[in-house]
Amino acid sequence: MSRLTGAPSWAPILWILGLILCLPFSLRAGDEFVVKEVRTRLDQGVYVLDADIEFGFSPEALEALDNGVPLTVELRFQVRSADAWIWDDSAADFRLRYAVRYKPLSGRYEVYRLPGDRGRSFVSREAAIAALGEIRGVRIVSKDRLEPDRAYLVHLKVELDIEELPLPLRPMAYLRPAWKLRSSWTEWPLTP
Numbered sequence: 420m421s422r423l424t425g426a427p428s429w430a431p432i433l434w435i436l437g438l439i440l441c442l443p444f445s446l447r448a449g450d451e452f453v454v455k456e457v458r459t460r461l462d463q464g465v466y467v468l469d470a471d472i473e474f475g476f477s478p479e480a481l482e483a484l485d486n487g488v489p490l491t492v493e494l495r496f497q498v499r500s501a502d503a504w505i506w507d508d509s510a511a512d513f514r515l516r517y518a519v520r521y522k523p524l525s526g527r528y529e530v531y532r533l534p535g536d537r538g539r540s541f542v543s544r545e546a547a548i549a550a551l552g553e554i555r556g557v558r559i560v561s562k563d564r565l566e567p568d569r570a571y572l573v574h575l576k577v578e579l580d581i582e583e584l585p586l587p588l589r590p591m592a593y594l595r596p597a598w599k600l601r602s603s604w605t606e607w608p609l610t611p
Contacts, residue, residue, distance in 0.1 A: 474548050
């Protein structure tokens with residue numbers, strides 16, 4: 420009878436609320452990657468990028484790191500016109516990979532760019548992860564590839580590369596949200 424008199428039906432609202440409460444939360448607070456700042460400069464006809472990234476690794480990822488499992492992050496860069504449509508070509512589109520690892524024999528952490536296996540060494544895990552987030556001197560695009568009267572944006576996304584984990588650890592990493600660590604795409608103006 421309440422439907423006929425115009426009173427609201429609570430069944431759909433309660434059903435939606437129950438569905439929301441039953442959904443598993445895939446990310447915990449602090450377990451994410453955040454691109455804090457991107458700066459560009461023109462150096463001898465090439466735009467060079469510096470970025471600061473905050474890596475909020477999950478406790479599971481940090482435990483693996485402390486047990487000698489290297490963690491690899493992939494940075495994806497795009498340089499696109501500010502008014503580009505999704506199907507328009509990028510002026511630049513490439514990926515870089517960096518890794519952090521713990522060396523139990525020396526008790527030190529190491530951060531390095533891939534390919535390669537040598538990098539900077541750190542006494543603490545926190546210092547190594549902070550250094551991992553200091554991206555400096557990345558050559559992103561030649562000035563000749565850009566139209567002079569157009570505005571351009573640098574797009575940057577960062578994620579943990581699960582494919583680089585040891586094979587026995589990968590199935591768990593595919594299934595557990597604690598390993599699906601990434602940033603969203605961020606946009607920054609390309610400025611000389």
